[in-house]
Amino acid sequence: MGLAAVVTWVIAAGFGAYLLYLWLSGGGLRQQATKVTRFPTTLIFSHPTLAVSALACWAGFLVTGQRLLAWTAFGVLAVAALLGFTMFTKWLGAGRHARGRGAEGRFPVLAVALHGLAGVTTFILALLAATQI
Template sequence: MAIAALITWLVTAAGGFVMLGIWISKGGHRPGSGTRLAPGLVFGHFALAVIGLVLWIAYLAADNDGLAWAAFAALLPVALLGFAMFARWIPARRTGTAESRFPVPVVIAHGVFAATTLVLVLLAALGVGES
């Protein structure tokens, strides 16, 4: 379960990097860009996701349940911020802003893998699937 969570987390991160790269390259981070995604929201989501991933890798290396729960705790605000960005992205899809250029399949896959990661991390932290 823990390795499956790592794999889904890495796939989620790959999709996130694609969208972050598009958003930055199209000027979404610049003042006056017209973006509906505030830079604090985007970079906060990114930073907390990275912190959670580092905690998860540390959990896998040390087998410390506290690290698993810390990673899960980091994922909760990541999920909330991600949902907030998704809600802001929907009406911006046809506006010409930086985030309007996100490929829809990447957005959907990112969300599905993120939700899967959240569930797998919770299950692993609970000890489900351990031998």
């Protein structure tokens, strides 16, 4: 189950990198000054930073078998998931419905859905794997 979590983690990261690329190429950083985007820079960069940090802890757990690393990875992943859910609700609230408004208005619904689905699956698999130790 630990390796399955890595697979879904990488899938989520791929879709997340695509969404971050769209946000950056759509002028997300420039729109911060004019308040056009609904995503604060801190939120945009904290979510993937925490998710990648959690993945590094998870890889350490898979290599060493240390239970503390599994639970650390899960805890950091939980914070990343909360930040992701925050962005999702902001996107649903305005970004997606206001096409062309804000860099997040360019996000394809399918990419957001697949990123979220892979993220939730990763969260569940990581929890199940951590509790089976």
